Amino acid sequence: MSVSIGAPTRYDHIPSPPFTHLRRLTDAGGVYEHARGTTPRREHGYCLDDVARALVVVSRESGPAHDDLREHYLSFVLAAQDDDGRFRNRRGTDLRFRGAPCVEDCWGRALWALGTAARDPRALAAFERGARWRSPSPRTMAFATLGAAEVLSIQPTHVGALDLLAAAAVAIGRPAPRADWPWPEPRLTYANAVLPEALLVAGDALGVSAMIIDGLGLLAWLIELQTRHGHLSLVPAAGRGPRDRGAGYDQQPIEAAALADACARAHRITGEQRWLDGISRSADWFLGANDTAKSLYDPVSGGGCDGLERYGRNENQGAESTLALMSTLQQARALLGAQA
Template sequence: MSAPTGARAARYDHIPSPPFTHLRRLTDAGGVYEHARGTTPRREHGYCLDDVARALVVVCRESGPEHDDLREHYLSFVLAAQAEDGRFRNRRGTDLRFRGAPCVEDCWGRALWALGAAAEDPRALAAFDRGARWRSTSPRTMAFAALGAAEVLSVQPAHVGALDLLAAAAIAIGRPAPGAEWPWPEPRLAYANAVLPEALLVAGAALDVSTMIADGLRLLTWLVEVQTRHGHLSLVPAAGRGPSDRGPGYDQQPIEAAALADACARAYRITGHQRWLDGISRAADWFLGANDTARALYDPVSGGGCDGLERYGRNENQGAESTLALMSTLQHARALLTSDGIG
């Protein structure tokens, strides 16, 4: 699908292009600093694979050589975080040593997503193959890995390991209960929720299973509706949301808006329906101030994203997760909404 043109594109031209200035501020020879005090990296907290994997996905979406240095740097970190058996360590100190035992937790799923995004590089594809032999007990972790498998299939459409991983992820996520008021496959909404329907969408498309696509679209439709209030996004707070909870809730996290934008972009590319462009627009506008407290989380001076929407304002710190969530959302907006789209 290509970006809208003319009058349709003009309605979205208030959305800025993704800035790389603050991401570069957070990046040094060791990786991407996880936390910041304001715009200043908090070096004492070191780095984590979760954030570097997010960063690799973001830079791999960019065409041209401008960010090749970041792409190589982040890929090197992800490769170094992998143990010989294919699992990953998440934490790295400023001494450049990785901490903890290798695991198959979220960092594993995000690492596979990032390696899939970089799969045109033989090093990334080999590392994906080593990691894709594992399975997680967490549906959300499996969903992150499924997005990496979908990226691998865009390079190698018959890749057996990627196809097997997608099938396993769909099973782990399960199906929405037919006719249920709460169709979500978990008792509560948690974090990065839209990754679950997006994983069903990519699995259904790759495996040619129309019921998976239908399930993914149903869950995503419900998720957008339950997180919309007075025409703007009112996101699941950090503590989650259950069937009896009523919004708005705080602190709202940028990762929720980014996951919705990811899933809506996927749904649009599969269906071509305008409603999913509207979802991307709402996610971008959430960062720009169309939210429950009318406060922008995008800092145009630093190029960073604030760490959360609070009841009476915003968290002024601009850590890696929030900044990358902003950048990812703006990438989808640029690709599919604005007149200078790259899609």
């Protein structure tokens, strides 16, 4: 499947990722999950999902400016891991972790983060403990696959990472045999682009061209489905099925970030311009090229608003949304900077 996304002529309007609000959300316990406006809501505590996202973001940065955050977030992820390799997601302000260890999304995101930080022996050892597990969720497996790819970038024959990639590809499966709905699930839900990105990662690492073709086709279809009037119109929080039409709300920043990550992966594999256009569209969605023409980037706070609503935006600036903004801007800076 080949889709022409359409290329903006300039990329120099895209700002660098700000760290101001992320630091505001961070204290000795981790990253606060929620905020009221720009004020952290301490009563809700911390979650591994967000700290893992934060570790991915800071690990992408070169230089020592954010070494303190990198160490802090890595320490949180390591502390969240059980002796058997699984993870607990919730942490209270008393610094105690809640709940039973699991292989839910926090496990997949933790492995993604540990893989991104795997040049640190502590992170690599924790990844290896966690990578022995398998999740029943294809999306969770896809998150873990991104960490496996990072490990393979420094240890190309790492057996645990390769086995995880193969298992994730099986869990995700092939596109459905419907031209109008090739997606391997009955509905689009959240962080959707991570599924084709995982197929790209697995196909590239395992040398299986069919997986790359499947991943590129699903990603192109996903972009086409989410493009209206020249801008992104993202899958809303309630999801989207084959019969849904028109714009949906509440649109979540995590969708734009997952799309930018997947397009970055596709460009690295193929070198094709259309994937740079996808990254640009993702960044522009935060900057106001969306269904309500509202910017979700707050240049004063450095934060990202929690969602695009029918008549505006959610003014709260929680961790997930702020990190989605930062991640998208990182991809734009890395791959579009030379185009400016």
